[in-house]
Amino acid sequence: MSAQEANEIIEDQVRTLLAQMTLEEKVGQMTQIDFSVISVENGQDAENPIDPAKLENAIFNHHVGSILNTPTTPNNKAQPIQKWRHMTQTIRELAAKTRLKIPVIYGIDAIHGATYTQNSVLFPQAISMAATFNTELSFKTGEITAREVKASGLDWNFSPVMDIGRQPLWPRLWETYGEDVHLSSALGSAFIQGHQGDDFAQADKAPTCLKHYVGYSYPLNGKDRSPAWIGERALREYFLPSFAAGVKAGAPTVMINSAEVDGIPGHANYQYLTTILRGEMGFKGFTVSDWEDIIRLYTRDKMAASPRQAVKIAVMAGVDMSMVPFDFSFYDLLLDLAKTGEVPMSRIDEAVSRILRVKYQSGLFDRTEPALAVEGNFVTDEAVAVNRQAAREAIVLAKNDRQILPLSKQASILVTGPTANLLSVMNGGWTITWQGSKEELYPQDKLTLLKAIQQKTSGKVTYVGGKNFSDEINIEQAVNAARQHDVVVLALGEKPYTETEGNIESLNLDPLQLQLARAIFEIGKPVVLITFGGRPRIITEIADKAQAVVLGFLPGMEGGSAMADILFGDVNPSGKLPISYPRQTNDVVPYDHKPLEAYEGNQYRPLYPFAHGLSYTSFATNGLRLSTDQIELGESIDVTVNVKNTGARTGKEAVLVYLHDAAASVTRPVKQLKAFKKVELAPGQEQSLQFTLTPQDMSLIGIDMQRVVEAGEFKVMVGHETAEFKVVKH
Ligand code: BGC
Numbered sequence: 001m002s003a004q005e006a007n008e009i010i011e012d013q014v015r016t017l018l019a020q021m022t023l024e025e026k027v028g029q030m031t032q033i034d035f036s037v038i039s040v041e042n043g044q045d046a047e048n049p050i051d052p053a054k055l056e057n058a059i060f061n062h063h064v065g066s067i068l069n070t071p072t073t074p075n076n077k078a079q080p081i082q083k084w085r086h087m088t089q090t091i092r093e094l095a096a097k098t099r100l101k102i103p104v105i106y107g108i109d110a111i112h113g114a115t116y117t118q119n120s121v122l123f124p125q126a127i128s129m130a131a132t133f134n135t136e137l138s139f140k141t142g143e144i145t146a147r148e149v150k151a152s153g154l155d156w157n158f159s160p161v162m163d164i165g166r167q168p169l170w171p172r173l174w175e176t177y178g179e180d181v182h183l184s185s186a187l188g189s190a191f192i193q194g195h196q197g198d199d200f201a202q203a204d205k206a207p208t209c210l211k212h213y214v215g216y217s218y219p220l221n222g223k224d225r226s227p228a229w230i231g232e233r234a235l236r237e238y239f240l241p242s243f244a245a246g247v248k249a250g251a252p253t254v255m256i257n258s259a260e261v262d263g264i265p266g267h268a269n270y271q272y273l274t275t276i277l278r279g280e281m282g283f284k285g286f287t288v289s290d291w292e293d294i295i296r297l298y299t300r301d302k303m304a305a306s307p308r309q310a311v312k313i314a315v316m317a318g319v320d321m322s323m324v325p326f327d328f329s330f331y332d333l334l335l336d337l338a339k340t341g342e343v344p345m346s347r348i349d350e351a352v353s354r355i356l357r358v359k360y361q362s363g364l365f366d367r368t369e370p371a372l373a374v375e376g377n378f379v380t381d382e383a384v385a386v387n388r389q390a391a392r393e394a395i396v397l398a399k400n401d402r403q404i405l406p407l408s409k410q411a412s413i414l415v416t417g418p419t420a421n422l423l424s425v426m427n428g429g430w431t432i433t434w435q436g437s438k439e440e441l442y443p444q445d446k447l448t449l450l451k452a453i454q455q456k457t458s459g460k461v462t463y464v465g466g467k468n469f470s471d472e473i474n475i476e477q478a479v480n481a482a483r484q485h486d487v488v489v490l491a492l493g494e495k496p497y498t499e500t501e502g503n504i505e506s507l508n509l510d511p512l513q514l515q516l517a518r519a520i521f522e523i524g525k526p527v528v529l530i531t532f533g534g535r536p537r538i539i540t541e542i543a544d545k546a547q548a549v550v551l552g553f554l555p556g557m558e559g560g561s562a563m564a565d566i567l568f569g570d571v572n573p574s575g576k577l578p579i580s581y582p583r584q585t586n587d588v589v590p591y592d593h594k595p596l597e598a599y600e601g602n603q604y605r606p607l608y609p610f611a612h613g614l615s616y617t618s619f620a621t622n623g624l625r626l627s628t629d630q631i632e633l634g635e636s637i638d639v640t641v642n643v644k645n646t647g648a649r650t651g652k653e654a655v656l657v658y659l660h661d662a663a664a665s666v667t668r669p670v671k672q673l674k675a676f677k678k679v680e681l682a683p684g685q686e687q688s689l690q691f692t693l694t695p696q697d698m699s700l701i702g703i704d705m706q707r708v709v710e711a712g713e714f715k716v717m718v719g720h721e722t723a724e725f726k727v728v729k730h
Contacts, residue, residue: 006199010357011357013365018349023338024335025099026338027334028063029351029352030322030330031065031322031330032066032288034068035068035076037058037327038067039051042072044075046071050087063098064331066104066105066355067091067107069116076434077433084154085370088152089370091104092104092367101365102359103364107155108154108157109159112430112554113144113387114152115432117152117154121148121386123391124391124559125556126175127174127553128395128554129141130183130578131393131577133576133654133656133678137386138188139190139191139194141386141387143195143197144387145159145195146204146205150204150371151371153370156209156253157209160177161175161211162211162243162245163175163211163239164176164217164242165178165217165579166217167219168507168535168582168588169506169535170219171502172499175429175430175498175534176217177578178578179610180591181237185246188242191208192246192249193249196250196251207361207362210246210247210251211254212258213256213287214257214266216228218239224499224500226259227263228259228262230261230262231262233666233705240276247277252286252357253285253287254285256273256287256290256319260301265301267293267313267314270318285358286357288319288322290323291323291325293314295310295324296310297314307333308336311333311343315351316343320351320355387558390555391557391558392571393575393652394555395559396553397549397614398549398550404526405616406569407528411487412487414462414463414464414489415450415463415491416463416488417473417490417516418466418470418491418495419494420489421449423442424436424437425495425533426554427442429496429498429534435501436498439468446558447560449489452560453567465478475516478519479522482525483525487525487526487528488520488528490517492529493530493532493533494533494534496534502534507535508537508585510537521545527548529543532553533553538584540584540607551608572616573615573616577609580606580608581606582607583606587605587606592671594667595667617646617683621641621719621721626638630725635695635727637693638690639657639690639692639718641655641657641719642686642689643681643686644686645682645683646684651680652678652680655676655718656673657673657676657691657716658672659672659717660672661714662714668700675692675693677689698714712727
């Protein structure tokens with residue numbers, strides 16, 4: 001059957017079903033509730049957390065279309081896979097007993113693997129996946145995540161985050177693929193393709209959700225859920241393209257920005273949710289609100305005069321499903337609004353059709369049990385190997401003076417610092433629990449950095465540190481121990497967090513960590529500085545004094561092993577920074593800044609620039625050439641460049657192609673990443689790489705807010721070489 005025929009069948013099914021539905025059933029489809037609404041008390045620890053009477057009330061009396069989350073807010077935590085299968089089966093079976101047998105779609109935040117299924121494979125977080133510059137790995141993590149989600153009996157993943165990360169204070173920076181539009185689009189699209197395949201009705205595939213549309217990631221003050229001020233041109237240039245790429249990659253659902261842009265809350269923004277998302281991007285799926293965000297138009301934003309008006313504003317702006325999530329208020333209010341005609345039936349039918357379409361596309365109507373067996377689909381050897389590979393490629397070697405790394409396996413090492421012996425600091429939020437901070441729930445068989453170092457070496461390894469992140473480290477003891485060892489591995493950074501709980505006032509590193517570092521530097525032993533955490537905390541002073549700096553960000557459950565592999569040279573590092581690493585706390589100039597940001601007194605002078613990352617070998621690019629030096633408007637141009645491993649070890653290198661528009665009617669970034677490829681080369685090996693730059697790559701958002709290509713000169717940059725071409729108009 002062709003894709004078109006399959007679509008027609010689904011459209012037919014949607015129409016037929018919609019025609020049979022009562023208003024109550026329709027409004028119910030638009031309602032999503034949290035697990036706690038159907039849970040017994042303390043459901044997270046109960047053998048069978050579902051309260052049958054509550055579930056019947058949700059499904060029979062309120063016809064809910066969707067349930068989310070793990071048992072049970074606010075103390076929710078990951079559950080054993082068999083329990084998940086049982087819980088989702090109970091819901092599935094009850095939904096099958098309703099008049100029209102419409103399945104419930106169960107949504108979960110599986111943001112770096114099946115977060116809420118115990119012992120699942122938990123990958124590097126998005127910021128670290130971005131550091132791999134490896135779309136194939138992103139694709140594979142998508143495949144594995146979908147498989148583990150489906151083996152858990154779950155249906156729908158609230159991932160990937162397609163917001164771009166250009167505000168380093170924001171406590172969800174690490175949930176993004178970094179500051180660059182092209183990198184985010186490429187990594188996110190690959191993840192979606194892996195997760196959904198060509199047809200997400202297949203047993204091992206599942207629908208994704210682009211979030212959080214749009215502008216959430218750019219709060220002016222850096223705090224979560226606070227206002228962004230993004231002009232239309234910047235929105236179109238920087239913030240919309242990754243979402244457009246996600247839509248193009250086939251994501252059928254979109255979650256909405258919890259905050260506001262330019263004075264309009266995400267959930268009230270008709271222009272974004274309807275005119276642009278549907279009209280311009282051609283999105284055909286459904287939108288889901290973020291947590292409690294419809295009623296917040298009343299309680300928080302004071303935009304609506306009542307909860308009822310909040311529902312009307314949101315639904316009319318284009319919100320199709322409400323993550324209510326704690327009660328049935330949305331259901332009651334929307335029912336009433338529909339009865340009085342304040343929300344027209346046509347709008348309800350539209351939203352419900354979109355939801356039903358995704359349910360059909362996901363194969364939910366045909367499913368009578370969990371889609372996949374656990375055996376062969378959950379924590380397979382292959383999945384663990386992919387995770388290990390991803391973690392290895394995610395780690396960024398930022399500095400390596402006098403080649404202190406790799407360390408000898410016989411070296412005597414002092415390991416110290418608050419991130420040295422915890423798994424949570426390498427995983428971040430959305431790991432086992434929402435905040436990811438319950439170290440005691442982490443799998444015992446995974447290695448912290450300390451344990452991984454101990455396993456690898458035959459030299460003396462001493463640890464001075466606490467059991468928890470906040471335990472004060474005895475500086476005197478650490479300094480004395482440092483004196484007795486060849487080298488100090490100093491592991492600093494952040495504890496796990498997400499959302500508002502992760503808000504900070506400054507990017508500066510915690511003063512206690514600085515104190516520890518300063519005391520250690522004082523005695524003059526070589527120091528390898530390692531950082532873990534979701535944001536680039538300011539390390540300028542200590543990075544300067546350290547012999548080596550390795551930036552771990554959030555490499556996931558295999559992070560400790562991968563870090564040790566790199567420290568001792570079993571793996572050659574290949575990660576590159578997906579953000580510019582600031583030198584000082586207000587130094588937040590992205591690499592693709594405007595000329596003005598690097599003019600006269602201004603400069604782009606981060607501690608480490610975007611795409612920085614060292615290797616134990618060296619690479620050189622040469623022979624940059626273009627297929628022609630002149631093209632016409634609307635044509636593409638090919639770029640060829642050679643990359644060679646000029647060092648003594650096999651290694652991987654991501655080759656990056658940047659473009660600059662020499663003169664334009666609106667100011668252009670000094671350069672923008674347009675293409676990249678990662679290759680593995682043996683010593684002396686050389687490879688020729690081809691890229692194509694399309695009109696889209698050459699375009700800008702012109703004076704009248706339309707995307708256009710302007711005739712003129714362009715510069716292509718790869719490594720140290722540049723090549724020019726002209727776009728002419730005939
Ligand atoms: C977050 C979303 C998440 C949702 C459901 C919200 O608080 O902003 O990213 O998908 O909760 O857990």
